[in-house]
Amino acid sequence: MELFFQQIVSGISIGAVYSLLAVGYALVYSVYNFTNWAFDAFMAFGAFMAFYAISLFFMPFWAAALISIVLTIVLSVGSERLAYRPLRLRKAPRLFMMISAMGANLMIVNLLNLIFGGSFRRFPVDAAKPFFIGNVSIGRMDLLAGAISFAILALLWWFLYRTKPGLGVRASSIDIMTASLMGVNNDAVAFIIFAVTGALSSVAGVFYGIKYAVFPYMGLVTIKAMIASIVGGLGSLPGAVVGSLILGVLETLVAGYISSTYRDLFSFLFLVIILLFFPNGLMGKSGDEKL
Amino acid sequence: MSANSPLLDVQNLVVHYGGICALNSVNLHVDSGEIVAVIGANGAGKSTLMRTIAAVKTFTSGAVLFNGQPLKKDASRVVRDGITLVPEGRRIFAPLTVRENLMLGAYTRSDRKEQEETLEEIYALFPRLKERLHQRGGTLSGGEQQMLAVARAMMSKPRLLLLDEPSLGLAPIVIDAMFDAIVKLNRELGLTILVVEQNASLALEMCHRAYVLETGTIRMEGRGSDLLQDKRVMESYLGITG
Ligand SMILES: Nc1ncnc2c1ncn2[C@@H]1O[C@H](COP(=O)(O)OP(=O)(O)OP(=O)(O)O)[C@@H](O)[C@H]1O
Ligand SMILES: [Mg+2]
Numbered sequence: 446m447e448l449f450f451q452q453i454v455s456g457i458s459i460g461a462v463y464s465l466l467a468v469g470y471a472l473v474y475s476v477y478n479f480t481n482w483a484f485d486a487f488m489a490f491g492a493f494m495a496f497y498a499i500s501l502f503f504m505p506f507w508a509a510a511l512i513s514i515v516l517t518i519v520l521s522v523g524s525e526r527l528a529y530r531p532l533r534l535r536k537a538p539r540l541f542m543m544i545s546a547m548g549a550n551l552m553i554v555n556l557l558n559l560i561f562g563g564s565f566r567r568f569p570v571d572a573a574k575p576f577f578i579g580n581v582s583i584g585r586m587d588l589l590a591g592a593i594s595f596a597i598l599a600l601l602w603w604f605l606y607r608t609k610p611g612l613g614v615r616a617s618s619i620d621i622m623t624a625s626l627m628g629v630n631n632d633a634v635a636f637i638i639f640a641v642t643g644a645l646s647s648v649a650g651v652f653y654g655i656k657y658a659v660f661p662y663m664g665l666v667t668i669k670a671m672i673a674s675i676v677g678g679l680g681s682l683p684g685a686v687v688g689s690l691i692l693g694v695l696e697t698l699v700a701g702y703i704s705s706t707y708r709d710l711f712s713f714l715f716l717v718i719i720l721l722f723f724p725n726g727l728m729g730k731s732g733d734e735k736l
Numbered sequence: 737m738s739a740n741s742p743l744l745d746v747q748n749l750v751v752h753y754g755g756i757c758a759l760n761s762v763n764l765h766v767d768s769g770e771i772v773a774v775i776g777a778n779g780a781g782k783s784t785l786m787r788t789i790a791a792v793k794t795f796t797s798g799a800v801l802f803n804g805q806p807l808k809k810d811a812s813r814v815v816r817d818g819i820t821l822v823p824e825g826r827r828i829f830a831p832l833t834v835r836e837n838l839m840l841g842a843y844t845r846s847d848r849k850e851q852e853e854t855l856e857e858i859y860a861l862f863p864r865l866k867e868r869l870h871q872r873g874g875t876l877s878g879g880e881q882q883m884l885a886v887a888r889a890m891m892s893k894p895r896l897l898l899l900d901e902p903s904l905g906l907a908p909i910v911i912d913a914m915f916d917a918i919v920k921l922n923r924e925l926g927l928t929i930l931v932v933e934q935n936a937s938l939a940l941e942m943c944h945r946a947y948v949l950e951t952g953t954i955r956m957e958g959r960g961s962d963l964l965q966d967k968r969v970m971e972s973y974l975g976i977t978g
Binding site: 615 | 815829832843844892
């Protein structure tokens with residue numbers, strides 16, 4: 446029973462990290478109708494920046510995380526300016542945006558590989574000492590990752606549903622042209638979306654790096670977040686969170702009780718089964734409001 | 737701005753969609769305090785004109801001067817300058833509440849207190865909206881949606897209100913109420929209005945001056961009451977033969 450609880454907590458924690466990425470996909474998709482494949486690279490980039498801030502410059506964890514967030518925001522917003530905005534202004538089909546995102550992704554990941562090398566690095570924080578609640582031991586970093594991820598999601602919710610720029614983003618996700626007729630600046634919305642999703646992927650990269658390792662191709666895990674956001678319903682934020690939590694818990698249980706070799710197989714199986722019964726995902730609406 | 741220069745001055749405006757010319761050297765102006773109508777059949781270029789003035793469509797050549805200044809290139813900045821478009825088909829944010837739709841209308845404003853005053857003006861004009869504040873925009877009837885679209889535009893406190901076919905898809909009695917409200921906006925609140933319409937008789941009755949737009953070109957202009965008596969207008973736009 447203790448093992449079961451431990452795994453649920455660990456599953457929720459990794460699910461919360463997936464949800465940062467899944468929410469990122471949902472945000473970009475809800476406004477621009479394309480999947481930003483470059484999160485993969487942003488996540489690895491974020492992890493590398495934090496890793497070197499600690500191991501080269503001996504920064505405390507918090508400072509390193511903050512630096513990583515800022516630099517990843519710069520990368521994300523920069524990639525929007527260079528790779529997407531020119532296409533968006535020319536009203537290019539969304540397929541072109543995806544291809545552009547894939548290109549940016551390949552380029553950044555390979556640069557990381559070239560500059561830093563492909564080896565696996567242990568994140569230099571002490572994650573080992575567990576926490577005990579009764580007999581249930583909980584990894585300290587699991588707890589931290591879960592708590593911070595949920596706090597960030599709450600902050601994002603507050604921004605989107607309780608502030609004026611948030612309302613502007615939601616309006617843009619429904620009808621970007623009419624939003625601009627209300628005075629919502631499309632470029633400002635793009636900045637907000639790419640800054641927010643850059644920050645989200647950096648935090649996800651740092652926590653994922655702590656849990657597993659830091660390496661250029663670590664962003665491959667974003668496929669899980671993609672699955673989660675499709676399961677939740679493309680473009681739906683609550684769906685992205687719910688899908689991620691379910692996936693995180695399911696994976697951990699499969700790894701714990703069946704075998705970790707089958708973990709990813711189950712993720713895809715899960716996707717297929719959900720889509721059979723809910724073609725739009727659990728919370729996906731066909732069209733209309735997505736946030 | 738000199739005392740008698742128009743609020744909106746459109747000069748030799750040419751607009752293309754790819755190779756298709758939608759507006760061909762259009763000249764028109766709107767003075768402060770006026771209601772000006774542009775009438776024309778389907779495809780005449782009415783929406784193109786409105787969308788160009790609202791800067792969601794770019795123009796090929798010519799000039800659009802607002803208050804003597806060239807129009808900004810970005811739609812959101814044009815709103816800040818005081819031009820607000822009620823687009824064709826209303827384009828209410830269907831999943832958002834009536835209140836959220838109105839808040840979006842006031843997106844460019846930060847004067848909380850004056851916004852309350854604008855809201856009062858809106859409730860006086862469209863009491864129906866006050867009862868439906870927390871309802872989703874998409875659940876409103878067509879007439880209510882048109883009210884909301886106009887109210888939402890009022891929330892930006894525009895100096896020039898652009899209306900693209902406010903009568904579209906509405907029952908005759910609702911159209912009458914809508915046009916009464918538009919006239920009130922002009923007479924009582926002093927709002928300057930440029931309206932494009934297929935419903936020529938109503939538009940000509942309510943406006944001070946009007947233009948007739950045919951396949952991208954202005955064919956006639958004059959006072960609304962004069963155009964109502966014009967033989968060509970009667971035949972082509974009012975369905976009166978004789
Ligand atoms: N996005 C577009 N791409 C290509 N051509 C367009 C586009 N929008 C409008 N047009 C063309 O421009 C011309 C003018 O269209 P516009 O929508 O301005 O007409 P309208 O007077 O508003 O018509 P309606 O009364 O039907 O609304 C039409 O020939 C139309 O086919
Ligand atoms: Mg039209």
